[in-house]
Amino acid sequence: MNIPTGRLAVWWVLVSxxxxxxxxxxxxxxxxxxxxxxxxxxxxxxxWIGAFNTLVLLTSSLSAVLAHQAAEKGDGPKAxxxxxxxxxxxxxxxxxxxxxxxxxxxxxFTITSSGFWSYYYTAAGLHAFHVLCGMxxxxxxxxxxxxxxxxxxxENIGIYWHFVDIVWIFLxxxxxxxx
Amino acid sequence: MSAHAxxxxxxxxxxxxxxxxxxxxxxxxxxxxxVSVTGPMLGIxxxxxxxxxxxxxxxxxxxxxxxxxxxxxxPIVHWALAVALLLMVVFYAGIAPxxxxxxxxxxxxxxxxxxxxxxGSGHEGH
Numbered sequence: 001m002n003i004p005t006g007r008l009a010v011w012w013v014l015v016s017x018x019x020x021x022x023x024x025x026x027x028x029x030x031x032x033x034x035x036x037x038x039x040x041x042x043x044x045x046x047x048w049i050g051a052f053n054t055l056v057l058l059t060s061s062l063s064a065v066l067a068h069q070a071a072e073k074g075d076g077p078k079a080x081x082x083x084x085x086x087x088x089x090x091x092x093x094x095x096x097x098x099x100x101x102x103x104x105x106x107x108x109f110t111i112t113s114s115g116f117w118s119y120y121y122t123a124a125g126l127h128a129f130h131v132l133c134g135m136x137x138x139x140x141x142x143x144x145x146x147x148x149x150x151x152x153x154x155e156n157i158g159i160y161w162h163f164v165d166i167v168w169i170f171l172x173x174x175x176x177x178x179x
Numbered sequence: 180m181s182a183h184a185x186x187x188x189x190x191x192x193x194x195x196x197x198x199x200x201x202x203x204x205x206x207x208x209x210x211x212x213x214v215s216v217t218g219p220m221l222g223i224x225x226x227x228x229x230x231x232x233x234x235x236x237x238x239x240x241x242x243x244x245x246x247x248x249x250x251x252x253x254p255i256v257h258w259a260l261a262v263a264l265l266l267m268v269v270f271y272a273g274i275a276p277x278x279x280x281x282x283x284x285x286x287x288x289x290x291x292x293x294x295x296x297x298x299g300s301g302h303e304g305h
Binding site: 002003008011012014015016018019022023026027029030031033034047051054055058059061062064065066069158159162163165166169170172173177178179 | 201202205208209212215216219227231232235238239242243245246247252253255256259260262263264266267270271274275278279281
């Protein structure tokens with residue numbers, strides 16, 4: 001098979017993640033198609049905030065893949081700096097999301113308001129939790145990469161981060177654009 | 180070539196991602212993001228579906244191929260991902276009829292009332 005164990009393990013995790021997020025998004029989709037009135041609720045989500053967060057995640061994916069490229073060349077300190085930049089992207093994403101959620105909850109849209117909002121907070125919340133986990137792991141990987149140690153981990157955490165980015169790529173139109 | 184890069188190349192196909200222009204790929208993704216936001220503003224259903232969901236598929240493909248290097252990944256990974264995606268389709272096909280049908284033989288779905296405010300500003304005193 002000739003594939004490093006660590007990388008294979010990351011892909012294995014992502015296969016299970018596809019089923020987790022796929023199940024959630026598929027059930028959202030079938031309910032959304034059933035309840036036409038969910039569009040009225042979706043109209044209250046802020047497309048521009050969603051678009052900005054998409055921009056942030058796409059940019060953080062760029063820094064993650066550039067970190068991988070630096071690790072390939074054996075430049076651990078540069079890879080670490082780029083990973084820290086990726087972590088900053090993740091932090092920006094979470095800060096923006098917290099302001100967004102605060103505003104929506106103040107407006108009266110809570111997780112118990114309706115089916116749409118239940119899915120909205122569950123899907124976006126689960127995704128945000130994955131962003132947070134990725135950031136924590138990335139800080140750990142960056143600290144070892146800075147010493148030029150375990151550079152293969154840079155690619156592994158990058159693969160995970162890009163997957164989280166892809167999940168958001170699908171969440172964005174489902175929750176923010178389809179109104 | 181560093182010891183790490185040598186070890187890495189044993190796991191990937193030769194030249195996996197070493198000569199890709201990542202900044203250019205990121206720029207393409209940004210253009211697609213702009214289209215996916217502005218397209219639905221036209222208010223035409225077909226355009227919305229193509230620009231929002233069609234472009235989401237294209238963006239996901241670009242990220243998977245160029246950032247995750249799926250194009251040079253081992254077949255075992257492709258098979259594992261394909262099985263997961265197939266499971267999703269089976270899940271949807273199995274559940275959707277129950278969710279999306281409103282009535283059947285000897286049964287009818289009860290209506291569930293939404294408690295969400297219709298126009299925001301759900302608190303008192305506003």
